[in-house]
Amino acid sequence: MxxxxxxxxxxxxxxxxxxxxxxxxxxxxxxxxxxxxxxxxxxxxxxxxxxxxxxxxxxxxxxxxxxxxxxxxxxxxxxxxxxxxxxxxxxxxxxxxxxxxxxxxxxxxxxMAMPRAHYKGKGVSNFLKRSLDITAASFGLICAAPIMLVIAAAIRMESKGPIFYAAKRAGRNYKVFKFYKFRTMVPDADKKLQQLQHLNQYATDGKGPVFYKVSNDPRITKLGNFLRNSSLDELPQLFNVLKGDMSLVGNRPLPLYEATTLTTDEWVERFLAPAGITGLWQISKRGKAEMSVEERIQLDINYANKNTFAYDMWLMVNTPFALIQKDNV
Known part of the structure; x- marks a missing residue:
């Protein structure tokens, strides 16, 4: 109209x-x-x-x-x-x-009006969480600035295309925001996703929740392999943390095509938690191809139901052990 x-x-x-x-x-x-x-x-x-x-x-x-x-x-x-x-x-x-x-x-x-009761009485915890996000993200960006400049130059030298990958993602309460990473794939990689569905490590029959994760994805560049395996590609997400779109710890923000399959009462609780750079799923199952869709969502729901500042600190302490992946996913 x-x-x-x-x-x-x-x-x-x-x-x-x-x-x-x-x-x-x-x-x-x-x-x-x-x-x-x-x-x-x-x-x-x-x-x-x-x-x-x-x-x-x-x-x-x-x-x-x-x-x-x-x-x-x-x-x-x-x-x-x-x-x-x-x-x-x-x-x-x-x-x-x-x-x-x-x-x-x-x-x-x-x-979600009623489930938000999970967060009542957590004012101090939420304040500490946001304070840590701002402080750590600011400090991290300052310290990582030289590394980020080197990575940006290397990406530009390796292949044509943008240095950063920016895409819309759904976070807490389905809030849609622009999500940043260093580009690790060939240009227009998203347009080639349909051609790789047969390699998807998450089994799906076309019904219910849908996740896409391809082991040894052929769209990833040589530099991209290193950035992903070392998690350096996620450094730009510190800007998302400063903006308040994400937290250091939370459930991973999902591409919109994945989020639209998780709108039932059974799965909606995973969106009660803030979007995060690291979280329960990363330290529990990251890089394990045998993980099912249901198992991944349940980990997200578990975090949403019991997250506290102390729990976040425990997850952050254990995150370094999950940074180096054995499988290229």
Whole structure:
């Protein structure tokens, strides 16, 4: 659905809801005609009508410039920028995928209202956890800066493509954020994932939870092998910790295609815990190909149910023993 102004678009939605009793599949805002008043109007509109926040909201732009990026960041209701290069098939896939993610966040947000009681009475523990995150991440980035510069130069010399890998991940309460790592694979590795499904070490029948982990992944570069086996590829996640998207200890944030398969009451508890760089799964089963999907999720749920500052400290102490992997996963 697209209107010339915010009021036009909102009037069209009202007509659609009252006359046909259904919501639009998506809303598109034209960047070339949008005003600050329009953006403020849409923000207030979604704040007033919470049920409509599950509708995908796209910004139409001729190209993605710095100005467009700033505008998108200021408007928290915009899900993605669409340019003329986006095909009809790609747009349809985006609408379906974002719709599913937003519905998942909305529904599971309500279901999580009661389980959050796990965190009541842990004010001191949470304060200590966040304080440690900020202090350790800041100190770590300062100390690791020379190493990170060397790694960045080595990645650039080895292959063409970006130095960092950035992708959307789902963390605590299904919060979606941009997750950073050093790039360890060939460019466009994500597009080749479907070709490697037969190598997935997690058995799946296409139903229920889905995880992808490929042993000796052919997409990984030679330098990438070293970075992964030494866990140096995860150093940029310290920026995520400083931003508050992640913690030093928690459950690993999941790619959205994995998170969308974990929305049932049986598995939702694993998202009660904060996203973390290291955690119970890493020190218990990292690199073990025989681990089942259910076993991995149960480890995440166990951590979510009993995490404390003292428990986090124990996990951090035991993390170094899991840093060197025997299997390239």
């Amino acid at each position: 697209e209107g010339h102004t915010a009021k036009d678009g909102q009037a069209l939605i009202s007509d659609l809801l009252s006359m046909e009793r259904k919501a639009p599949a998506a809303i598109f805002l034209d960047y070339s005609t949008v005003s600050r008043r329009d953006s403020e109007s849409w923000a207030a509109y979604f704040k007033s009508y919470q049920a409509l926040r599950t509708i995908p909201f796209f910004l139409l732009a001729g190209e993605i410039t710095d100005e467009v990026k700033v505008f998108t960041k200021q408007c928290g209701f915009i899900d993605e920028v669409v340019t003329p290069a986006c095909t009809e098939q790609q747009l349809k896939a985006k609408v379906e995928f974002i719709s599913k993610i937003k519905r998942m966040q909305s529904v599971q947000g309500e279901k």
